[in-house]
Amino acid sequence: MAGKRLQSIRGIHDGLPAEVLVWRHIEEVARKVFATYAFSEVRLPILEPTELFVRSIGEVTDIVSKEMYAFTDQGGDNICLRPEGTAGAVRAYLQGGLTRAGIQRWFYIGPMFRRERPQKGRLRQFQQIGVEIFGASGPLEDAEVLAMAHSFLSELGISELNLEINSLGCPACRPAYRDVLVSYLNKCAGNLCETCNARIDKNPMRVLDCKVEACQAELQNAPEMIHHLCTVCETHFSGLQDGLTALDIPYQINARIVRGLDYYNRTAFEIISDQLGAQGTVLAGGRYDSLIDELGGPPTAAIGFAAGLERLAMLLGEIRAAGVDIAIVALGEQVIPYSLQQSALLRQQGLSVVHCGGGSAKRQFKIADREGASFVLVIGEDEMLSGFITLKNMATGEQQQLTFDQLVRTVID
RNA sequence: GUGGAUGUAGCUCAAUGGUAGAGCCCCGGCUUGUGAUGCCGGUGGUUGUGGGUUCGAGUCCCAUCAUCCACCCCA
Numbered sequence: 001m002a003g004k005r006l007q008s009i010r011g012i013h014d015g016l017p018a019e020v021l022v023w024r025h026i027e028e029v030a031r032k033v034f035a036t037y038a039f040s041e042v043r044l045p046i047l048e049p050t051e052l053f054v055r056s057i058g059e060v061t062d063i064v065s066k067e068m069y070a071f072t073d074q075g076g077d078n079i080c081l082r083p084e085g086t087a088g089a090v091r092a093y094l095q096g097g098l099t100r101a102g103i104q105r106w107f108y109i110g111p112m113f114r115r116e117r118p119q120k121g122r123l124r125q126f127q128q129i130g131v132e133i134f135g136a137s138g139p140l141e142d143a144e145v146l147a148m149a150h151s152f153l154s155e156l157g158i159s160e161l162n163l164e165i166n167s168l169g170c171p172a173c174r175p176a177y178r179d180v181l182v183s184y185l186n187k188c189a190g191n192l193c194e195t196c197n198a199r200i201d202k203n204p205m206r207v208l209d210c211k212v213e214a215c216q217a218e219l220q221n222a223p224e225m226i227h228h229l230c231t232v233c234e235t236h237f238s239g240l241q242d243g244l245t246a247l248d249i250p251y252q253i254n255a256r257i258v259r260g261l262d263y264y265n266r267t268a269f270e271i272i273s274d275q276l277g278a279q280g281t282v283l284a285g286g287r288y289d290s291l292i293d294e295l296g297g298p299p300t301a302a303i304g305f306a307a308g309l310e311r312l313a314m315l316l317g318e319i320r321a322a323g324v325d326i327a328i329v330a331l332g333e334q335v336i337p338y339s340l341q342q343s344a345l346l347r348q349q350g351l352s353v354v355h356c357g358g359g360s361a362k363r364q365f366k367i368a369d370r371e372g373a374s375f376v377l378v379i380g381e382d383e384m385l386s387g388f389i390t391l392k393n394m395a396t397g398e399q400q401q402l403t404f405d406q407l408v409r410t411v412i413d
Numbered sequence: 414g415u416g417g418a419u420g421u422a423g424c425u426c427a428a429u430g431g432u433a434g435a436g437c438c439c440c441g442g443c444u445u446g447u448g449a450u451g452c453c454g455g456u457g458g459u460u461g462u463g464g465g466u467u468c469g470a471g472u473c474c475c476a477u478c479a480u481c482c483a484c485c486c487c488a
Contacts, residue, residue, distance in 0.1 A: 010479070062486050066414075084488085116486065117414075128488060195485085211484085270488095281488060308488035331446050363441095365448040373448095380446060394448070 011116070011124030021321060022313045023127070026156060027109055030129050033152045037144065039105040039131065044088045046111065050078040056087035056291060057261055067114040081113035085130040086288070086304055087295075093134050094297045104134040109309070121279035127309035131285070134292065137301030139236045142267045142287065143243025145303055149271060149283055150249050152307075158273075158315050161282065164254035165244075165269045166226065167237040168205075168286070173230035174265075178204060180223045191218045205258045224255035236266050263291040267303065276311060283307040323372020325351040325411050329364040331380040339379045342389075346377075349408050368394065375411055 008014060015023065031041070050070045057064050063083050070080035082088055085108055098104055109129050116122060131148070133141060146163065153161060169177060185192070185200045185207055192200075193212045200207065208219060229237060244251050257268050268286035276282070285305025292300040326346055330339035336358055343353045354371050356364035368376045378390040378399075389407050392399040402410065 007479075067486080112488080114487080117484095118480080119484095120482070122487070126488070130488090278483065279487075284488060306488055311488065329447075361446045362448080367448090369448040376447080378446070382446090390446095392447075397448090399447085 009124070011118035011122075013123060013125075017321070018318065019313065021319045022316055023309055025319055026309060026312050026316070027129070029155050030107070030109065030152055033148065033155055034107045034131065037105070037148045039107045039148075042089065042092065042106045042108050044082075044085065044092055044108055044110070046082055046113075047079050048082050048088050048091070050080040052087050052091055052295075053080065053083060056090070056263070056295060057084070061261065063114060067116055069113050069115055083114045084112055085110070085128055085306060086132060086291070089130070089132045089304075090134075090292055090295055090297070090302070094292070094295065098134070099292075099298055099300065103136050104132075106134075107131045119279060120277045121308065121311045121314060123310060128306045129309055129312075130304065130306040132302060132304035134302050135300055136303070137289065139239030139267075140243055142236075142240045142303055143247060143249075145285070145305065146240075146244060146251075146269060147247045147249055149285075149305055149307070153271065153283070153312075156312065156316065158282075158312070160273060160275065162272050162274075163249065163251040163269065164257055164272065165240065165251050165267065166254055166257035167229055167233055167266050168259060168264055168268050169225050169229055169233050170265045171290070173228060173233055174225070177223070177225050177228035180228060181205065184222055188218045191215075208256045209258055226253065226255050233266055240267055259286060261288075263288045263294060265289050269305070271307075273311075273315060276314060279311065281308075282311050282315070321372070323374060324354045325374055326353045327364075327368030327371055327373035327376050328353060328355045329361060329368065329376055329378050330356070330358050331361055331378070333358070335379050335381060335384050338384045342377065342379060345404070346408070349412075351408070351411060377407070 034041075050068070053064050053068065059065065068080045068083050070078065073079055089106060089108065093099070093104060093106075107130065110127060111125050112128050113125050115124055118124060131145065133145065146165075150163065168174070182200060182204050185196075185204055189197055189200060192207070192215050193210065196207045196210050196212070196215050205225070207215070208222065208224075210216065210219070226237065241251075254270075257270055259268055264286050266287045266289070269284065270281050271283040272280045273282050274280060283305055285303070287301070287303040289301045290299075292298070292302055328339050328343050330336055339355065339358075343355050346353045354367070354373065356367040358364070365376065373394055376392040376394060378392060380390075383390055387403075388401045389404060390399060391402050391407050391410065
């Protein structure tokens with residue numbers, strides 16, 4: 001590393017060819033699987049009014065209060081780089097006048113921005129594959145959304161994942177549970193860590209997923225939301241489980257899954273890998289039936305999830321790049337124009353072609369080899385004058401004289 | 414925002430405070446139109462940056478930047 005270098009911003013990484021190959025594979029699988037569930041792709045703005053996230057995620061959350069790239073533009077408007085996709089999707093759904101257009105099933109793929117301290121699987125600019133359904137309220141849809149997430153990940157060939165589900169209740173039953181929980185927590189407050197104590201009043205449910213061992217020991221017998229659900233929520237939760245069972249999707253109930261945001265209700269879920277260290281959540285989501293209402297729309301049920309593209313990529317490892325179909329070896333200055341013409345003709349046939357740039361035969365063959373060429377087209381004066389083409393199969397070493405049409409057929413096979 | 418580890422060639426890494434090296438990669442050669450193996454040679458570094466201690470610093474100290482890991486938070 002010599003001298004001062006122009007560097008990318010901290011926590012913002014380049015997608016170089018090897019990595020993009022993996023991303024594209026993931027995206028292709030997502031598009032394919034989501035299409036089978038009749039989801040449509042949407043492309044939403046990266047810049048949004050800051051107000052959107054203040055109102056949806058909440059001003060007191062870490063994301064909004066310390067992690068957003070927010071600024072005032074030249075016109076004095078408060079705008080920010082989106083830290084997540086759901087709020088923008090809801091905004092677009094309302095702005096697009098789709099509230100009476102029936103159930104909307106959307107997905108999107110794109111960058112999100114949070115100014116956090118970078119870590120394994122946590123970048124300041126990262127990509128999410130997100131999914132939202134607007135206008136479907138039943139447990140059946142929850143089960144199908146989870147089934148879609150499940151088949152997406154298994155189609156990618158990622159195993160060793162755990163699906164954990166929970167119910168967060170609803171405005172009808174959560175307040176009562178909250179009181180029960182707070183009184184439990186207050187009883188053992190002396191044995192809980194500082195952050196837990198601070199949360200007892202602010203956000204008691206967050207105490208449940210504290211990582212401090214002493215706290216977890218103390219919380220062994222803490223009351224759990226799933227045992228305090230109202231009838232409607234309980235029916236919904238068992239409906240979800242029936243659906244998962246019918247679809248043969250393995251899951252575990254984890255009563256400690258919580259959400260920091262108030263608009264979440266009922267179903268919450270995470271798919272976790274134990275191979276990614278502390279940032280092991282590969283996909284997470286839940287139901288948010290009150291958000292659309294809160295953002296000024298008609299009361300509309302909604303559920304969604306988001307998966308981290310980079311985290312998925314880490315689980316997949318490298319993908320070998322496909323080599324080119326043909327490398328052109330041109331021998332002698334006088335055949336260069338002819339060799340360029342041949343390259344162009346082959347490309348018109350849809351083949352991928354690299355011209356090795358002339359020079360010694362050895363040099364050009366080395367280039368052909370490094371490009372992973374399946375075949376080499378040798379063009380010298382003999383070939384140019386005879387109209388025949390010398391084609392070498394790089395895997396077998398076999399070499400033959402062919403016409404252009406024969407060549408194209410050979411390579412395509 | 415807090416804590417810890419690490420920054421030496423394009424990459425992976427060496428170098429008791431005393432002349433900065435290896436392997437891989439890259440480039441060229443081993444007789445004129447044939448690669449992936451072999452042999453020979455070559456390019457490439459103000460040791461992240463800026464200060465300090467010392468006769469002398471890649472090595473010790475301070476600061477700064479970046480990366481990694483964890484906390485926090487979260488996909």
